[in-house]
Amino acid sequence: MSQNDSQAILSVQRLSIEFGAKRVVDDLSFALYPRQTLCIAGESGSGKSLTSLAIMGLLPKQAHTPSGAIVFENRDLLSLAERERQQLRGKDIGMIFQEPMTSLNPLMTVGQQLAETLRRHEPLSRQAIAKRCREMLEAVRMPQVEKRLTQYPHELSGGMRQRVMIAMAMLCRPKVLIADEPTTALDVTIQAQILELMRELQQQYGTSLLLITHDMGVVAEMADQVVVMNQGRVEEQAPVRQLFATPQAAYTQKLLAAVPVLGSAGIPEDLSQQPALLEVRNLSVRFALRSGWFEAGKNVHAVENLNFDLRAGETLGLVGESGCGKSTTGKALMNMLAYEGSVKLLGQELNGLHGDALQRVRRDVQMVFQDPYAALNPRKTIFELVGEPLLIHDRLPNAPRRERVAQLLHQVGLPADAMARYPHQFSGGQRQRICIARALALNPKLIIADESVSALDVSVQAQVLELLEQLREEQGLSYLFISHDMAVVERICHRVAVMYGGQIVEIGRRDQVLHNPQHAYTKRLLSAVPLPDVERKRDFKSLLQEFRTPSPIKELGFVAPVQQFVQVSEEHAVAT
Amino acid sequence: MLTFIGRRIGYSLLILLGVSLITYLLLFMLPADPARQIAGRSATPEVVAGIRAQLGLDLPFYQQYAHYLGNLLQGDLGRSYIQRSEVTELLGSRLQPSLELMAAGIGFELLIGISLGVIAALRRGGIADRLLTALSFIGVSAPQFIAAMLFLYFFAVQLEWFPMGGYGGLKHLMLPALTLGLLGSGWYSRMVRSSMIEVLHQDFIRTARAKGLSRARVVLRHVLPNAIVPIIPMIGIDIGVFMGGLVVVESVFGWPGIGQLAWQAIQQVDIPVIVGVTTICAVAIVLGNLIADLVIPLIDPRIDIKKH
Structure with a gap:
């Protein structure tokens, strides 16, 4: 390792992010070293995505950074003017997002969108730009590159679109690549492909990778160093091996225990005699x-x-x-x-x-759906929602219905006073419990x-x-x-x-x-x-x-x- | 592509048939009697009856309508009762001024509407946004004849920037076109604003910014084209509303167009002219919608008319 390698390329120092008076990221510090992969792991609401947006300078207008610094090549990014930050974005720091289906402009061809990035940052001729785009698409293992360049995003699958996103982020050979849940929306085999690609590109171009994910499997697969975040705070920061072998923070231990591990379950109860x-x-x-x-x-x-x-x-x-x-x-x-x-x-x-x-x-036969946010009518109380099947099928009068709903809520581990409230007052997990209670209503x-x-x-x-x-x-x-x-x-x-x-x-x-x-x-x-x-x-x-x-x-x-x-x-x- | 256009033209002909039937029926049921109008106050009942027979007005409705349709198929819209000339000639001589005014009016409408909408969306919640919201409300709700009179008074009488009215060069065109454009722009600016705000929150705008593009480029290359797509079919629909404005504005400014012709014909119960103008308007609306449908796929590659 040269002298240069031991110096952090990007370091976040005591960064805080606030929405109005609400602090969503508190006193966050970490450093990213050249050619290394740093994973920020955490559940929803941990502030990991906001951190990545802060580094890019893409925080929403309502958010502000009351304290801290983001140092990239000896410059504090937070103190730079918007114009200077624009020149860094896409050139020295690239970013990939979670939703490949919606992250590309539907009205421009893949080629146009790629060329646009290069034209912004490098004074190249038309031919040179086209050549670089083609090379980059080949580097992300895109089949039929020539055809892809003239296609529009809607003609590509999710995995292909994410490859285009990666190619676009890597075009100017950025020193840092930020990937915010890059594979969460993809199928596992496509996820594996994208992860493998990012590993390859990282080696090929010597990029440092800042990977944001909720998936501990992805962390184990990709990370050198891990930052575990929860509710805007750092719970633990450790090299990946140490984190998985001897997690220190109680939160990390709890998180790792909750992750289902493939291959860990034994032979199930034998039900073959059941009708x-x-x-x-x-x-x-x-x-x-x-x-x-x-x-x-x-x-x-x-x-x-x-x-x-x-x-x-x-x-x-x-x-x-x-x-x-x-x-x-x-x-x-x-x-x-x-x-x-x-x-x-x-x-x-x-x-x-x-x-x-x-x-x-x-x-x-009842059903419980995927999205607990969309599965409950926001204008109805929990009593109305959970009691609705009873009303439809049994025309159960109010009093016994109330009793039954209370019983159902108890079964799914919610207090009876939840009945008077509305879905938006509950967390995702609680809403899914409500959906389950509703499904159970008719036995x-x-x-x-x-x-x-x-x-x-x-x-x-x-x-x-x-x-x-x-x-x-x-x-x-x-x-x-x-x-x-x-x-x-x-x-x-x-x-x-x-x-x-x-x-x-x-x-x-x-x-x-x-x-x-x-x-x-x-x-x-x-x-x-x-x-x-x-x-x-x-x-x-x-x-x-x-x-x-x-x-x-x-x-x-x-x-x-x-x-x-x-x-x-x-x-x-x-x-x- | 060709099958799409062919089918659309087929539908359009059906729509036109419906429009002519309804207009003809409405005019037939009108209490005003064109024969009496033509004959004048002092005419004897015999003279009126004679005129009525001469014009074929004593025939039952279906015969009159069938007669009209038969002529229409030969490109004959009938003869004006009052002006003693062919309706096609009357319309033909007024088509060009009307098209000029329409093009200029819609141009101003879009220019003003889109630019104000863009500004309002980018300054969302600011003073400019609120001011533009209020202005567009006034624009949408102001009656055309009042606005036209006010413009005429201020810009032609007081400031003398433009001529009082009449047909001529660009100078004559500006004031009526601006009136139409300003009044119609409120609608577009509201729609562009909400469409822009929606697009500004899309993931691909974040991507564009993450590429380091300048703000101007993000807005002009990424936000605007996406925000315009839902506006295009609106232009097709808006032509109908626009035609209504044309009648008023042409009359106020003395613009020798189809709107003015319609205005005169209505006052004189000149049925062939009214039906002719209505048919032309219906053609314009149908054509406008067809063009809008053909233009959208050029901008949005996701829309494939072959599948429709």
């Missing part, structure tokens, strides 16, 4: 695409020939990446969209039910949980999972647990079904599927999950290759080839 609650046979869902004057109509084959059983008291995990048809399956089981095939609940056929018969069945037999804990912070997530588990035991519920998160599925499910391209490719006990995967897709999926364990760093290089998902859009009259399953062991079946 089947739900029998799904040849379930298919198709969406018709509108036909034009000169085009024949086409169908989107969202779900193709699904077969599985759900036993009484069992939790079945349905995992897969976005677009694999897992949520569509959940909706079909709720009879919320038209499907083909047979779904039987306790022997009663659900397909084709409508009117009163459907209404009666819906008592037994259902089956709850379909569609990504129900995905939007929650890990510590809250752990609590909600515990609640679900406890309710299952007390009330003999069964869950169909739809999730993209392998570790969460492993923690709560008895059996797991892996979906890919609208079909189940592997199904079995959780330990069978997740510890001994047989299907190529399951293997690929599992190898992409970052583990919160520094001793087991993963090599994502093999994942960088394109893995082409077959298009679900098929001509009319297309009949999918019948899947053949091989029985690996008892309960464990794999599609060939």
